[in-house]
Amino acid sequence: MKIGDLAKRTGITAHTIRYYERIGLLPHAHRDGSGRRDYGEDSVVWIGFLSRLKTTGMPIRDMLRYAKLRAQGDSTGPARAALLSEHRDRVRAHLAEIHSALTVLDTKIAGYGETERMDPNDADNTKDNITNPTGARQNRLGRD
Template identity: 45%
Template sequence: MTRSDSCASAPDQHPKPDGSDRYTISEVVDFTGLTAHTLRWYERIGLMSDIVRSHTGQRRYSNSDLDWLAFVNKLRLTGMPVADMVRYAELVRAGAHTFDERRELLEATRRDVRNRIAELQDTLQVLDYKINFYGDAAPASERV
């Protein structure tokens, strides 16, 4: 069985059906919240590839491109370095023989996210303690 990496986190519904999915850069900006500068930069650094161009040279994005951008946004939220995101994109383009390397990269990112979550949970406990302390109306001289 051959598996393809069709990008996780696809939107629930695309604005246009497959086959009619040729979005201008301004439509992608509106849909994703990314800037046109960011979209061009993603293409320049290799995070986006093979963006179809119209006969006048304007970029035309597909539903598949929107799915990829949704996934890239998730990777950004993890704190994954851009260089690692570009490496992941290169591995996807290289084909199925890179599944192990892709998985390793994602597993390392998951470990980093779990560590950050633990740090944030610890920080939340400190904040909760302080909020409760101030809520107990402790004398001002005891509040730090």
Template identity: 55%
Template sequence: MKIGELARRSGLTAHTLRYYEKLGLLSYASRDGGGQRRYDDSVLVWLEFIGRLKASGMPLQTMLRYAALREAGPATEAQRLQLLSEHRLQVQARLAQLQDCLQMLDQKILGYTDTMQRMPQYEQTLPTRQQRPPPKRPAKTG
């Protein structure tokens, strides 16, 4: 497939795909007779994978390291496993942190919900508020 179709199917722009190739996240694409990039369907699986790595917070340099190891072939599988395992620990820590944040938000929302349910009753018991009289001005002498 050409880059336009890959862009459409992957949800990325052609510019992003060229950038990924320039960085080394995408392998150098073969070219047709007119010099246009040609991709096979397997690149879609790879793009989805690196999209997930990006969404999980993996730094670009780490993704580039993984891509280089992948390009080097099966002899790098242990290194790739180590890299992904380390990143998984980071993702788990981030998930735990986000879970704590979610719990705090849930508690705060519940507090507001309870307050809103109590407000009509609360407002019926409020005393009438008096307006403060304006300050007295000293009498002019003169």
């Protein structure tokens, strides 16, 4: 399988695949007769797993630690399990935070439904000057 095919099958770009190889997240790919990268099914599965880790917010440096343990063989199983389960715990904690914030959002959205009630405990129903009335500089985020 060529790098472009692998890209299509995994949903990441060929650029990113090369980048992952460069930093050590992917093994050095085997090359075909003309020096091009040639992949097997295992690459699809491994990238799929990396993508899942990424979905859960794992930083690349941690994926790298995982990949290196993996490369050291079966004896690192417990270490890998520990790495993953610590990560899982962090993700669950983060998930709880998001849920809690979402509840606040739900309340606020529901509040907008009721014809512009001005709850004094709802800071967002105050209308102080949030934009930039002076001509003061704003960075690239300012245009919008």
